[in-house]
Amino acid sequence: IDIIMSHLTSESSFETTRYVDYALSLVINPDGFEQIKKYLFNGTLIQRNYASLYLNRLGEWEVVKEAFHQGLIDEIQAFAR
Numbered sequence: 001i002d003i004i005m006s007h008l009t010s011e012s013s014f015e016t017t018r019y020v021d022y023a024l025s026l027v028i029n030p031d032g033f034e035q036i037k038k039y040l041f042n043g044t045l046i047q048r049n050y051a052s053l054y055l056n057r058l059g060e061w062e063v064v065k066e067a068f069h070q071g072l073i074d075e076i077q078a079f080a081r
Contacts, residue, residue: 001027001035008046017050024054033058040067052077 004023007016027033040051040063052073055064068078 001032001039005039005043005047005050008044008050010046012046020050021053024050025057027054037063040064041070041072048073049077053080056080 001024004020007020012020024036027036036051036054039047040055041048043051048067052064052067056079064073064078067073068075
């Protein structure tokens with residue numbers, strides 16, 4: 001997860017962000033899931049956004065709402081699917 005997330009920077013190309021999105025969609029291991037949750041609260045803005053997208057797709061609304069209420073992600077990211 002750390003290697004995947006390290007590709008998300010302010011200079012990431014569209015292709016790179018698609019690669020990261022796809023790679024995260026393959027994560028099913030509970031340890032990987034927990035690591036992505038850590039990025040939701042501790043990553044850079046773009047890392048938090050992709051962690052939010054991953055968690056939203058899994059229906060993990062409570063943790064995403066918590067990040068939103070803490071001001072870590074915006075309303076669009078918090079409720080995107």
